[in-house]
Amino acid sequence: MKERVSILDGNTFLVSDRRGNIEPSFDFPTGLFSFDTRFISTWILTLNGEKLHALSIDDGESYRTRFFMVPGEPTHYLDAKVSVIRSRSIGGSFDEELTLLNHAEQEVEFTLRLEIGSDFADLFEIKHQRQKKGRTTPSVGPNQLRLTYRREGFHREAVISTSAPADIDESGMTFRIRVGPHGEWTTRLHVATVIYGARGEDIRATLPLGGHRSVAAIQAEQDDLIDRxxxxxxxxxxxxxxxxxxxxxxxxxxxxxxxxxxxxxxxxxxxxxxxxxxxxxxxxxxxxxxxxxxxxxxxxxxxxxxxxxxxxxxxxxxxxxxxxxxxxxxxxxxxxxxxxxxxxxxxxxxxxxxxxxxxxxxxxxxxxxxxxxxxxxxxxxxxxxxxxxxxxxxxxxxxxxxxxxxxxxxxxxxxxxxxxxxxxxxxxxxxxxxxxxxxxxxxxxxxxxxxxxxxxxxxxxxxxxxxxxxxxxxxxxxxxxxxxxxxxxxxxxxxxxxxxxxxxxxxxxxxxxxxxxxxxxxxxxxxxxxxxxxxxxxxxxxxxxxxxxxxxxxxxxxxxxxxxxxxxxxxxxxxxxxxxxxxxxxxxxxxxxxxxxxxxxxxxxxxxxxxxxxxxxxxxxxxxxxxxxxxxxxxxxxxxxxxxxxxxxxxxxxxxxxxxxxxxxxxxxxxxxxxxxxxxxxxx
Missing domain, CATH: 1.50.10.10 (Glycosyltransferase)
Structure with a gap:
C-alpha cells in the first residue's frame, strides 16, 4: 500500500499521497472529504510539467502539515535549483500555501500547474465503485474555480480561490511566474466546501461553531482538551x-x-x-x-x-x-x-x-x-x-x-x-x-x-x-x-x-x-x-x-x-x-x-x-x-x-x-x- 498523509478536523479531512497529491482512487480513498462527500478528488501539483518529490514531511499535528519538495526523483536532488514548500491546514475548509524558492543565481521562469477536479463521490460510492447520478458543473470566475454538483435537491460545491494571479480553466490553475535570484514566490489557495440545505443555505453556517475554524482555534481547543x-x-x-x-x-x-x-x-x-x-x-x-x-x-x-x-x-x-x-x-x-x-x-x-x-x-x-x-x-x-x-x-x-x-x-x-x-x-x-x-x-x-x-x-x-x-x-x-x-x-x-x-x-x-x-x-x-x-x-x-x-x-x-x-x-x-x-x-x-x-x-x-x-x-x-x-x-x-x-x-x-x-x-x-x-x- 502506498503510504498516505492525512490531516483532519472532525468530519472534514484530507488524505493525499506522500507528494501531497490527490489522484482519483477507489482502492483507498484519497481526497478532501466532509460529511461523507469527497469535495476534491484531483489535486496534482507539477513544476514545469514534472511532479515533485518530498524531501521531508512535517506532519506532527493532526490539522496541518508541510511538504518540502523538489522536482524529479531522488537521484536528481544534488542538481535541484528550485524547491517548493506545500503548507496545508484544515478546519472545515482547506488551505494550502505554495512557496517556490529559486536557488539559482539568476532570474528563472517557472510554470506551476495545479490540476483540480471533484467527483463529489459519496463514501459508499467509493467503497462499492458506483457511478454518480447527478451532474458536476465547473465554472471559472476571477481568481477562483467553482465546482458544483446537483442531484435534485442534493447540492454541494467546492470553491477554490487563489491569492496570486493565475490562468484558470475548468480543470485547474496555471501560474506563470518569474522569480529573481535566490528569491521566492507564494500563493495561498483556499478550498471552501459548501453543504447546501433545503433553503439554499450552507448548513454548517447555522452550527454553533460555524463549520469553519482557524488553525489557531483548532489548536486552542485541542490544547484545552489535552490540558484537562x-x-x-x-x-x-x-x-x-x-x-x-x-x-x-x-x-x-x-x-x-x-x-x-x-x-x-x-x-x-x-x-x-x-x-x-x-x-x-x-x-x-x-x-x-x-x-x-x-x-x-x-x-x-x-x-x-x-x-x-x-x-x-x-x-x-x-x-x-x-x-x-x-x-x-x-x-x-x-x-x-x-x-x-x-x-x-x-x-x-x-x-x-x-x-x-x-x-x-x-x-x-x-x-x-x-x-x-x-x-x-x-x-x-x-x-x-x-x-x-x-x-x-x-x-x-x-x-x-x-x-x-x-x-x-x-x-x-x-x-x-x-x-x-x-x-x-x-x-x-x-x-x-x-x-x-x-x-x-x-x-x-x-x-x-x-x-x-x-x-x-x-x-x-x-x-x-x-x-x-x-x-x-x-x-x-x-x-x-x-x-x-x-x-x-x-x-x-x-x-x-x-x-x-x-x-x-x-x-x-x-x-x-x-x-x-x-x-x-x-x-x-x-x-x-x-x-x-x-x-x-x-x-x-x-x-x-x-x-x-x-x-x-x-x-x-x-x-x-x-x-x-x-x-x-x-x-x-x-x-x-x-x-x-x-x-x-x-x-x-x-x-x-x-x-x-x-x-x-x-x-x-x-x-x-x-x-x-x-x-x-x-x-x-x-x-x-x-x-x-x-x-x-x-x-x-x-x-x-x-x-x-x-x-x-x-x-x-x-x-x-x-x-x-x-x-x-x-x-x-x-x-x-x-x-x-x-x-x-x-x-x-
Missing part, C-alpha cells in the same frame, strides 16, 4: 508516547454534528468519520476515566436517535440503538439505509452499560434520571426484538437482505462468524458476547432502577433474568471437551465452535462462571490466540484463520483492551499485563498511534507488527486503547464516592504515575510500579 486530561509520568517511553498520541487523536476526531450541533467523536479515518453506536460506546468507556465530559453528548445523541418504529429498510426496531449515522448522497436518496441505520445487535445493551458506568464514575444522576424511558426501552428490546427465536438469547438477522449488514456483532464482515472448520452458520446467529453484554446490561439496569428510578420490583426482575441467563449461557455455550465457550449458536442451537477472541468479552461482562475463568484466560493467552503483540480475532488453527483477514486472524487493539479489562476483573493481573505490554510495544512501530488492526503474525516471526493494508488510522477505539490499558495497569475502579486504586504494572515498565484523575471524588492521583527482579526473587 490527567497528567502521566512514567518510565515506559512507549506508554508515554501512546498516551500523548491518543489524546491528540481523540481531540482531532471530535466533530460537530449537523443534526444537533454538539461535539461528538467520529469513529475513524477514512471510512468512519461519523457517529457509530458500538464504536462510540466502547470509545466512551475507554476515555471515561480521563475525559468524562466527552461522554454525555454521545449518550444523548444515541438516546435521541433511539429506534421508535419497525422499519425493515433501516433495521430499526423500538428501543434499538443505532449502528451508524451518515449524511451523504446515498443515505439521502435511500440507496443506503444509514440515515440512521440500526444494524447492530450489541449497541443497545452497550448503551445501558455505558450509562451506568458513566454514573458510577461521575455521580451524574441527573442524566440517568433524564434517560429512564430510553434505558427501559433498550432493556425491553433485549427481551423482545433482540430475542428473535424466543430462546432467551440475543441474536440477529437483518430485516433488509439487499443492503443490510449480515453480521450485526462487532465482527461484522461477511466471514467474521464461522465454525472451527471454516463453515458459516445460518441466520439468526446468537454470538456469545451478545449474551454477555445482555447479562451486564440487566445487572446495571437493576442498579439504576433500584438507586435512581425508585422501582425495586423492576430491579429484582432484572436480577432474576440476569441470573437465569448466566446459568443458561454456561450450559448451552460451554464446550466441555475444548474448555472454551462457543463463538455462537446457530438457529438450531448448535454450537458454532470456533476459538475466537470473543470469549475475552465474556470475562469483561462477568457472565463467565468462576470455575471456568482460568480455562478461558489460558486460551486467550495461549499460542493459538496470543501472537505476542496481542490476541488474534481467531485462533491460528481454525478453518478461516488468516493473519491478514479483517476479523479472522488480525489483532485489534480495542478488542485487546476490553479483554485486558475482563482479565483484570477476574483477577488475572499477569495475563492482563501481557496484553498491555504487547500492545504498548506494538505502538512504538506505529509512532504511538495504534491502528484499527494489524496482522496476526507471531511476534518471533516478524519482530515488528505488520500493518493491515486498509486499517483506519487514527481510529477512535484504537486511540482509546492505551487509556483503558492504563486504567487496567493502575487498577482504577469507582467504589461509591471513592476511587479504588489497585495497581499491577507489568514487569519492565517501572514507575507509572497518573495525576488528577477526575470523577465523583474530585481529582485524585494514582501511582504504581512494576516489581523489580530482586523483589520477585525475595518473594519466591
Amino acid at each position: 486530561a490527567p497528567k502521566l509520568g512514567c518510565d515506559c517511553e512507549p506508554l508515554a508516547g501512546a498516551y500523548r498520541r491518543s489524546l491528540n487523536d481523540l481531540a482531532a476526531l471530535r466533530y460537530e454534528s449537523i443534526a444537533l450541533g454538539v461535539r461528538l467523536l467520529a469513529a475513524g479515518l477514512p471510512w468512519f468519520m461519523t457517529l457509530f453506536g458500538r464504536d462510540s460506546i466502547f470509545t466512551s468507556l475507554q476515555v471515561l476515566p480521563f475525559l468524562p465530559e466527552l461522554v454525555p453528548p454521545t449518550i444523548l445523541m444515541l438516546a435521541g436517535l433511539q429506534g421508535s418504529r419497525l422499519d425493515d429498510f433501516r433495521d430499526e426496531e423500538p428501543g434499538k440503538i443505532l449502528h451508524e449515522l451518515r449524511y451523504g448522497e446515498t443515505a439521502g436518496f435511500q440507496e443506503q439505509p444509514h440515515s440512521p441505520y440500526y444494524g447492530s445487535a450489541d449497541s443497545t445493551a452497550l448503551f445501558v452499560i455505558l450509562l451506568d458506568e458513566y454514573e458510577r464514575w461521575t455521580g451524574d444522576d441527573k442524566l440517568v434520571r433524564m434517560l429512564e424511558h430510553e434505558t427501559r426501552a433498550a432493556l425491553h428490546w433485549i427481551d423482545t426484538y433482540g430475542d428473535l427465536l424466543g430462546t432467551g438469547y440475543v441474536s440477529y438477522l437483518t430485516r433488509n437482505p439487499e443492503t443490510g449488514l449480515q453480521n450485526q456483532c462487532w465482527k461484522d464482515s461477511w466471514d467474521g462468524i464461522s465454525f472451527s472448520d471454516g463453515r458459516l452458520p445460518e441466520f439468526p446467529r446468537a454470538t456469545c458476547e451478545l449474551q454477555g453484554y445482555a447479562y451486564d446490561a440487566k445487572l446495571r439496569g437493576a442498579r439504576l432502577a433500584r438507586t435512581f428510578w425508585n422501582d425495586p420490583a423492576y430491579a429484582e426482575r432484572l436480577e432474576r433474568e440476569a441470573a437465569a441467563l448466566k446459568e443458561r449461557f454456561n450450559r448451552d455455550f460451554w464446550i466441555p471437551e475444548r474448555e472454551y465457550y462457543a463463538l455462537a449458536l446457530d438457529p438450531d442451537g448448535r454450537q458454532v465452535d470456533a476459538l475466537s477472541s470473543n470469549i475475552g468479552h465474556l470475562l469483561w461482562s462477568g457472565i463467565v462462571d468462576e470455575s471456568r475463568a482460568a480455562a478461558v484466560a489460558g486460551h486467550l493467552l495461549g499460542p493459538r490466540l496470543f501472537s505476542g503483540w496481542g490476541i488474534r480475532t481467531l485462533g491460528d488453527d481454525q478453518g478461516r484463520y488468516n493473519p491478514i483477514g479483517y476479523h479472522v486472524g488480525t489483532v485489534w487493539p480495542f478488542d485487546n483492551s476490553i479483554i485486558a479489562w475482563g482479565l483484570w476483573k477476574y483477577g488475572f493481573r499477569e495475563e492482563a499485563g501481557k496484553i498491555c505490554e504487547g500492545m504498548l510495544s506494538a505502538s512504538r512501530y506505529f509512532d504511538g498511534r495504534l491502528p484499527e488492526a494489524f496482522a496476526g503474525y507471531e511476534r518471533d516471526l516478524t519482530d515488528y507488527p505488520v500493518q493491515y493494508p486498509t486499517a483506519c488510522s487514527p481510529q477512535a477505539w484504537s486511540a482509546g486503547t492505551p487509556l483503558l490499558l492504563l486504567r487496567v495497569m493502575l487498577g482504577l475502579e469507582p467504589g461509591g464516592e471513592h476511587l479504588i486504586i489497585d495497581p499491577a504494572v507489568p514487569p519492565g515498565m517501572g514507575r507509572v504515575e497518573l495525576l488528577d484523575i477526575p470523577g465523583r471524588w474530585g481529582r485524585v492521583d494514582a501511582l504504581g510500579r512494576s516489581r523489580t527482579p530482586q523483589e520477585d526473587r525475595r518473594d519466591r
Whole structure:
C-alpha cells in the first residue's frame, strides 16, 4: 500500500499521497472529504510539467502539515535549483500555501500547474465503485474555480480561490511566474466546501461553531482538551508516547454534528468519520476515566436517535440503538439505509452499560434520571426484538437482505462468524458476547432502577433474568471437551465452535462462571490466540484463520483492551499485563498511534507488527486503547464516592504515575510500579 498523509478536523479531512497529491482512487480513498462527500478528488501539483518529490514531511499535528519538495526523483536532488514548500491546514475548509524558492543565481521562469477536479463521490460510492447520478458543473470566475454538483435537491460545491494571479480553466490553475535570484514566490489557495440545505443555505453556517475554524482555534481547543486530561509520568517511553498520541487523536476526531450541533467523536479515518453506536460506546468507556465530559453528548445523541418504529429498510426496531449515522448522497436518496441505520445487535445493551458506568464514575444522576424511558426501552428490546427465536438469547438477522449488514456483532464482515472448520452458520446467529453484554446490561439496569428510578420490583426482575441467563449461557455455550465457550449458536442451537477472541468479552461482562475463568484466560493467552503483540480475532488453527483477514486472524487493539479489562476483573493481573505490554510495544512501530488492526503474525516471526493494508488510522477505539490499558495497569475502579486504586504494572515498565484523575471524588492521583527482579526473587 502506498503510504498516505492525512490531516483532519472532525468530519472534514484530507488524505493525499506522500507528494501531497490527490489522484482519483477507489482502492483507498484519497481526497478532501466532509460529511461523507469527497469535495476534491484531483489535486496534482507539477513544476514545469514534472511532479515533485518530498524531501521531508512535517506532519506532527493532526490539522496541518508541510511538504518540502523538489522536482524529479531522488537521484536528481544534488542538481535541484528550485524547491517548493506545500503548507496545508484544515478546519472545515482547506488551505494550502505554495512557496517556490529559486536557488539559482539568476532570474528563472517557472510554470506551476495545479490540476483540480471533484467527483463529489459519496463514501459508499467509493467503497462499492458506483457511478454518480447527478451532474458536476465547473465554472471559472476571477481568481477562483467553482465546482458544483446537483442531484435534485442534493447540492454541494467546492470553491477554490487563489491569492496570486493565475490562468484558470475548468480543470485547474496555471501560474506563470518569474522569480529573481535566490528569491521566492507564494500563493495561498483556499478550498471552501459548501453543504447546501433545503433553503439554499450552507448548513454548517447555522452550527454553533460555524463549520469553519482557524488553525489557531483548532489548536486552542485541542490544547484545552489535552490540558484537562490527567497528567502521566512514567518510565515506559512507549506508554508515554501512546498516551500523548491518543489524546491528540481523540481531540482531532471530535466533530460537530449537523443534526444537533454538539461535539461528538467520529469513529475513524477514512471510512468512519461519523457517529457509530458500538464504536462510540466502547470509545466512551475507554476515555471515561480521563475525559468524562466527552461522554454525555454521545449518550444523548444515541438516546435521541433511539429506534421508535419497525422499519425493515433501516433495521430499526423500538428501543434499538443505532449502528451508524451518515449524511451523504446515498443515505439521502435511500440507496443506503444509514440515515440512521440500526444494524447492530450489541449497541443497545452497550448503551445501558455505558450509562451506568458513566454514573458510577461521575455521580451524574441527573442524566440517568433524564434517560429512564430510553434505558427501559433498550432493556425491553433485549427481551423482545433482540430475542428473535424466543430462546432467551440475543441474536440477529437483518430485516433488509439487499443492503443490510449480515453480521450485526462487532465482527461484522461477511466471514467474521464461522465454525472451527471454516463453515458459516445460518441466520439468526446468537454470538456469545451478545449474551454477555445482555447479562451486564440487566445487572446495571437493576442498579439504576433500584438507586435512581425508585422501582425495586423492576430491579429484582432484572436480577432474576440476569441470573437465569448466566446459568443458561454456561450450559448451552460451554464446550466441555475444548474448555472454551462457543463463538455462537446457530438457529438450531448448535454450537458454532470456533476459538475466537470473543470469549475475552465474556470475562469483561462477568457472565463467565468462576470455575471456568482460568480455562478461558489460558486460551486467550495461549499460542493459538496470543501472537505476542496481542490476541488474534481467531485462533491460528481454525478453518478461516488468516493473519491478514479483517476479523479472522488480525489483532485489534480495542478488542485487546476490553479483554485486558475482563482479565483484570477476574483477577488475572499477569495475563492482563501481557496484553498491555504487547500492545504498548506494538505502538512504538506505529509512532504511538495504534491502528484499527494489524496482522496476526507471531511476534518471533516478524519482530515488528505488520500493518493491515486498509486499517483506519487514527481510529477512535484504537486511540482509546492505551487509556483503558492504563486504567487496567493502575487498577482504577469507582467504589461509591471513592476511587479504588489497585495497581499491577507489568514487569519492565517501572514507575507509572497518573495525576488528577477526575470523577465523583474530585481529582485524585494514582501511582504504581512494576516489581523489580530482586523483589520477585525475595518473594519466591
